[in-house]
Amino acid sequence: MIRGGRPLAGEVEMPCAKNSVLPILAAAMLARGAVRIRRVPRLRDVETSLQLLAALGCPAVQIDGDLLLAPGGPMGDTVPRPLMAAMRSSIYYLAPMLARGGRARVTLPGGCRLGARPIDLHLEGLAAMGARISADGDQLDCTAPNGLHGAEIRLRFPSVGATETLLIAAAAAAGETRICGAAREPEVCDLAGFLTACGARIEGAGTSCIRVLGGPLQGCEYTPIPDRITAQTVLCAAAACGGQVLLRRAPFAPLQPMAGILRRAGCSVRRAGQDGVVLESDGCLTAAGSISTGVYPAFATDAGPLLAAAMLTARGETRLRETIFSNRFSCAAQFARMGAKVDCDGRLLCIRGVPALQGAQVTAQDLRGGAALVIAALTAQGESRIGGVEYIRRGYEDIAGLFGALGAEISCTVQQVCSPAGAGVSA
Numbered sequence: 114m115i116r117g118g119r120p121l122a123g124e125v126e127m128p129c130a131k132n133s134v135l136p137i138l139a140a141a142m143l144a145r146g147a148v149r150i151r152r153v154p155r156l157r158d159v160e161t162s163l164q165l166l167a168a169l170g171c172p173a174v175q176i177d178g179d180l181l182l183a184p185g186g187p188m189g190d191t192v193p194r195p196l197m198a199a200m201r202s203s204i205y206y207l208a209p210m211l212a213r214g215g216r217a218r219v220t221l222p223g224g225c226r227l228g229a230r231p232i233d234l235h236l237e238g239l240a241a242m243g244a245r246i247s248a249d250g251d252q253l254d255c256t257a258p259n260g261l262h263g264a265e266i267r268l269r270f271p272s273v274g275a276t277e278t279l280l281i282a283a284a285a286a287a288g289e290t291r292i293c294g295a296a297r298e299p300e301v302c303d304l305a306g307f308l309t310a311c312g313a314r315i316e317g318a319g320t321s322c323i324r325v326l327g328g329p330l331q332g333c334e335y336t337p338i339p340d341r342i343t344a345q346t347v348l349c350a351a352a353a354c355g356g357q358v359l360l361r362r363a364p365f366a367p368l369q370p371m372a373g374i375l376r377r378a379g380c381s382v383r384r385a386g387q388d389g390v391v392l393e394s395d396g397c398l399t400a401a402g403s404i405s406t407g408v409y410p411a412f413a414t415d416a417g418p419l420l421a422a423a424m425l426t427a428r429g430e431t432r433l434r435e436t437i438f439s440n441r442f443s444c445a446a447q448f449a450r451m452g453a454k455v456d457c458d459g460r461l462l463c464i465r466g467v468p469a470l471q472g473a474q475v476t477a478q479d480l481r482g483g484a485a486l487v488i489a490a491l492t493a494q495g496e497s498r499i500g501g502v503e504y505i506r507r508g509y510e511d512i513a514g515l516f517g518a519l520g521a522e523i524s525c526t527v528q529q530v531c532s533p534a535g536a537g538v539s540a
C-alpha cells in the first residue's frame with residue numbers, strides 16, 4: 114500500500130547482491146570446510162536456496178545476518194521439483210551435485226517469466242566437461258561417472274547463469290577449463306572471488322575469457338558485493354519523486370549507465386566518498402529518448418522496467434528496447450492502469466510522459482516489473498495497492514522499509530514466518 118506524491122530524502126545502505134548470493138550459496142557446497150557468507154539478505158530466493166541446501170544435506174544456520182554452512186558431508190542427488198520450480202537459480206546446484214556425488218536429478222528451473230529461458234548452454238558446457246545428460250520431458254538425469262574434467266568451452270551468448278554454472282563446475286573439475294564468450298557481469302566476478310577465497314585458481318573473471326584450474330576447495334568467509342539493481346531501484350524512484358538521497362555501499366562503476374541516463378533526464382548524480390552515490394532531483398524529468406538494454410557493461414535488462422517507471426511522468430518520449438528477454442515489460446499494462454501512456458510492442462516499450470499518475474490497484478507479475486510498480490506508485494497521486502508482492506520479495510528483503518526510510522508512505526502486509534534454520538514462508 115503506497116500513498117504517493119512525496120519527495121524522497123535520506124540515506125540507505127545497499128544490501129548484498131541477490132544475483133551474487135544465489136550462485137555463491139550453491140558454490141559453497143564444493144567446500145570441504147565451514148563457509149560463512151556475510152550479510153545475506155532475507156530474500157524469498159535466499160529462503161528457497163536454504164530449503165534446497167537442506168534438502169541436499171547441507172542445512173545453513175543464520176547468525177547476525179550471516180549464513181553459516183558446513184558442507185562436506187554426504188550430499189543428496191535429487192532436487193525436489195517444487196524447489197526447482199521456485200526459482201531460476203536452482204539450476205546452480207546441478208554442477209556441485211555432479212562434481213561432488215557424480216549424479217544430479219533435477220527438473221527444469223522456474224523463475225520470473227521473462228520469456229524463454231532455456232538451459233542449453235549450461236548443459237552443453239557440462240557435457241563438454243564429462244557429464245552425461247538424459248532428458249525425459251522436463252526431468253534431467255545427469256551423471257559424471259568419471260568426475261568432471263577441464264574443457265575448452267565457447268558460449269554462443271554470454272549467459273550469466275551458464276557462465277556461473279561452468280565456473281562452479283570448473284572449480285571442482287580435474288585440470289584446466291577455459292570459458293570463452295563468458296558473461297562479464299560484476300556478479301560473475303563476485304562468484305569467481307568467492308571460489309578464489311575457497312582456494313580455486315581463476316584468471317580473467319570480468320573479461321570474456323575465463324581460465325580456471327580446478328582442485329579441492331576449502332571453507333572461507335566472504336562478503337558478496339552490493340546490489341546494483343537495488344541501487345538503481347532507489348535512484349529511479351528518487352529521480353521521479355524528487356528529493357535527495359544518499360546510497361551507501363553503492364560502488365559507482367556498475368551504476369554508470371543509469372547515472373548517465375538520469376543526468377540527461379535532469380538529475381544530479383555524483384559519487385560520495387569511496388562507495389556512496391548521491392542523487393538530487395526536482396522531480397521534473399526530461400524523457401530519456403532511445404535506450405537499449407544489453408549485456409554488461411551496457412544498460413542492464415533488470416533496470417529497464419525501473420527506468421520505464423521513472424519516465425512515465427517525464428516530459429517527452431522514451432523508447433526502451435529490450436535485447437535480452439522477450440517478455441520484460443509485462444508491467445506496461447499495469448502502468449496504464451495508473452494513467453500512464455505506454456505502448457508495448459514485444460521488446461519495445463514506448464512511453465509518452467504524462468503530467469501525473471493516479472494511484473490504482475495493480476499486480477506485480479515479476480520481480481523487477483513489481484519494483485517498477487512500486488516506483489510508479491511512489492510518484493502517483495493518491496493511494497496504490499500492489500498485489501503480487503511475493504515476486505518483489507524474490508529480490509528485495511523489505512521494499513517498504515527501504516522506501517519508508519526515505520520518507521515514503523508505504524506499508525506491506527506480507528508476514529514473514531521464519532524457522533530457526535532459516536527456511537521461511539510468506540503468509
Ligand code: EPZ
Nearest residue numbers: 132202229230231232233234235272273274275415437480
Ligand atoms: C541472470 O539470469 C539474472 N539472474 C537475471 O536477473 C538477469 O536478468 C540476467 O542474468 C541477465 O543479466 C541471476 O543472476 C540469478 P542469462 P540468467 O543466462 O542467468 C539466454 C533479476 O531480476 N540463454 O544471462 O537466467 C536466455 O534465454 C533476474 O534479478 C540461453 O539461450 O540470464 C536469455 O535470453 C531476472 N541459453 C539470455 O540468454 C542458456 O542456457 C540471458 O540469460 C541460458 C541463457
